[in-house]
Amino acid sequence: MKIFISADIEGVTGVATNQQLKVNSEYQRFRKLMTQDVNAAVEGAFNGGATEVVVADGHGNMSNIFIEDLDPRARLIQGSNRVMCQLQGLDESFDAIMFVGHHGRESGSEKTLISHTLAGICxxxxxxxxxxxxxxxxxxxxxxxxxxxTIFISGDDAYVEEVRETLPEVEAAVVKKGVDRFSAELLHPKVAQQLIRGKAEAAVKNIGNASSLKIAGPITIEIEFKGTSQALMTTTIPSVTQIAPKRITFTCEDMVTAYKHMWGCVIIAMTATNGVLGHVNA
Ligand SMILES: [Zn+2]
Structure with a gap:
């Protein structure tokens, strides 16, 4: 039985502020906690009957987890040049997916920690x-x-509530309670990771009852960016239509193609934030 784990950091045990995730000594502590939360999910998955686990590191530059501390039974995908973004490596050979340390969406609940959608900058x-x-x-x-x-998620309480609007049956480990976007009431890592281990195990044991969230095509995606130049520069792709100064839309035949297209637009928008060639030295 093959399990895919998509790992992020904002919903990891102990994380309460954005400053903890900038590259500094604090960040090194939270990388360790992210690795521990992932290990708890990996262990739970194997306890529940998994025979293979692949973890995709999905935060920031997508190189956060300490591979030397990762459960040796898991394989790890790291590095940021990925056509499939947080889902690089996922295909139909997997039996289920888990989301560890994820977070709520931009403009969602005011209590979900460090909420954003893929790229807070744009x-x-x-x-x-x-x-x-x-x-x-x-x-x-x-x-x-x-x-x-999707069988398991972990993060803050408001995030779990948000996801359950779409996936009411998903097994969840609530590792903290959001007070604001930048403060939370935190469980101790030993308690939180015990919870993750147990819920992940239960989720894998109940895999027979899980159904996948399949959306029939065509798929139309609409993105509202924070800035007008972010939206405008995505119109270099012919399939993109700008429907308002900050809003674009495009349609694809299926969800996988639409996801890659969406990621391409977000990459362009991030790059356009300070002028697309501003950082090029050559
Ligand atoms: Zn993240």
Missing amino acids: VNEMKINGKIVGETEMNAMVAGDFNVP
């Missing part, structure tokens, strides 16, 4: 076929295209 809102989505819901739809069900 994305204000993301819609799929008219429905506002966060990263987990969108990733779950992509997994659904591969017939892979």
Whole structure:
């Protein structure tokens, strides 16, 4: 039984502020906690009957987890040049997907910690076929295209509530309670990781009851960016239409293609934030 784990850091045990995730000595502590949360999920998955686990590191430059401390039974995908973003490596050979340390969407609950949608620097809102989505819901739809069900999530309480609007049956480990975007009531790592281990194990044991979130094509994605130049520069792709100064839309035949297209637009928008050639020295 093959399990895919998409790992982020904002919903990791102990994380309460954005400053903890900048590259500094604090960040090194939270990378360690991220690795521990992932290990708890890996262990739970194997206890529940998994025989293979692949982890995709999905925060920032996508190189956060300490591989030397990772459960040796898991394989790790790191590095940021990925066509499939947080889902690189996922295909129809997997039996289920888990989201560890994820977070709520931009403009969602005011209590979900460090909420954003893929790139806080540029994305204000993301819609799929008219429905506002966060990263987990969108990733779950992509997994659904591969017939892979979402069985487990971990993060703060408001995030879990948000995801359950779309995936009411998903098993969840609530490792903290959001007070504001930048403060939380935290469980101790030993307690939180015990919770993750147990819930991940239960999720894998109940895999027979899980259904995948498959959205029939065509898929129309709408993105509202924070700035007008971010939106404008995505129109270099011929399939993109700018429908308002900060808002674009495009349509693809299926969810996997739409996800890659969306990621391409976000990459352009991030790059356009300070002028697309501003950082090039050559
Ligand atoms: Zn992140």
